[in-house]
């Protein structure tokens with residue numbers, strides 16, 4: 369049984385059904401459902417999609433603009449796109465449709481409201497009845513209830529707020545195949561503009577959202593970009609981990625945001641949702657076929673994700689408290705910025721980026737002494 373029809377759950381369910389396992393997918397929302405998300409997926413995610421996924425990629429940004437303090441900006445352009453943009457409601461509905469096509473029984477509009485987890489099975493309750501499952505893949509996202517039910521510690525929580533804005537021709541032209549990231553005024557986070565065909569996805573996110581008024585900053589940013597505040601934005605948590613915790617409890621396997629696999633520097637989570645969906649299904653298949661425990665899932669996930677997630681957490685700690693400093697560094701030397709894009713495209717391992725960032729810091733030791741205070745709601749980083 370799989371809970372949650374996001375990229376993690378829909379993928380896991382499809383893979384189970386494709387391998388002949390009778391699979392029920394329970395989704396709280398009615399599909400298609402809205403998921404606040406920039407919808408940027410990196411190259412490495414593409415092979416994880418079922419055939420036909422290319423048709424859902426609406427834009428293919430080749431350029432990336434990094435805006436730092438004092439209005440300075442740097443644009444890096446590449447010959448090939450470094451990411452592809454999907455509309456999440458359409459993308460997730462399509463993944464769920466592919467799962468149904470493979471034989472998954474999809475129950476949308478049916479939330480799991482209670483769960484009893486034992487060493488041999490789980491019992492799930494919804495408003496329509498009770499289900500017993502040998503193995504549960506919990507892909508119920510940042511708001512899921514399975515973590516608590518199974519005794520899996522919740523990830524840390526950042527937050528993001530965003531809206532999709534229909535843009536006029538001039539703005540669309542301005543952001544044509546170009547993503548823009550703004551740092552410096554958003555403690556432990558950033559603001560973004562992501563173009564997707566005829567709309568702009570505009571948002572502000574932070575891994576420490578209690579440090580500033582996220583909603584207020586979002587509206588200020590929105591007005592700066594599109595000249596009005598006339599939207600109802602959506603907010604959603606950014607679940608991430610700074611320490612590894614094996615995402616298996618008894619015979620419940622956590623995947624995607626429910627496992628806390630989001631990158632703690634960039635907030636990328638679609639790739640890890642898709643990949644962990646595949647891996648959870650493979651682990652469940654092995655366990656069902658051979659009667660073995662699901663422990664290998666935790667080991668495999670650790671090897672697959674933790675080196676990069678650990679580097680991302682380190683990068684976050686190196687970068688965000690000194691975002692103003694880094695915006696100056698990037699203004700003078702685009703090599704590091706370029707390495708960041710190489711990480712996104714999978715051409716450079718994450719730890720190479722963090723090592724290079726550390727190297728930069730060692731060459732500017734005075735910046736470490738000028739580290740700004742981090743405990744005031746009004747602090748803006750790097751304003752020393």
Ligand SMILES: Cc1cc2nc3c(=O)[nH]c(=O)nc-3n(C[C@H](O)[C@H](O)[C@H](O)COP(=O)(O)OP(=O)(O)OC[C@H]3O[C@@H](n4cnc5c(N)ncnc54)[C@H](O)[C@@H]3O)c2cc1C
Nearest residue numbers: 372374375376396405406407408480508509624625637638
């Ligand atoms: C504003 C914002 C922008 C982002 N931008 C990007 C981006 O550009 N690129 C990127 O890679 N990542 C981005 N992310 C992260 C990305 O959206 C997530 O990491 C990704 O959606 C995780 O997928 P998932 O399948 O694990 O969870 P989700 O997509 O959250 O799916 C979980 C599903 O579980 C369902 N569910 C929850 N509880 C229950 C229950 N009790 N019973 C049944 N169903 C339940 C929910 O309704 C939901 O459909 C962004 C996140 C935010 C908040």
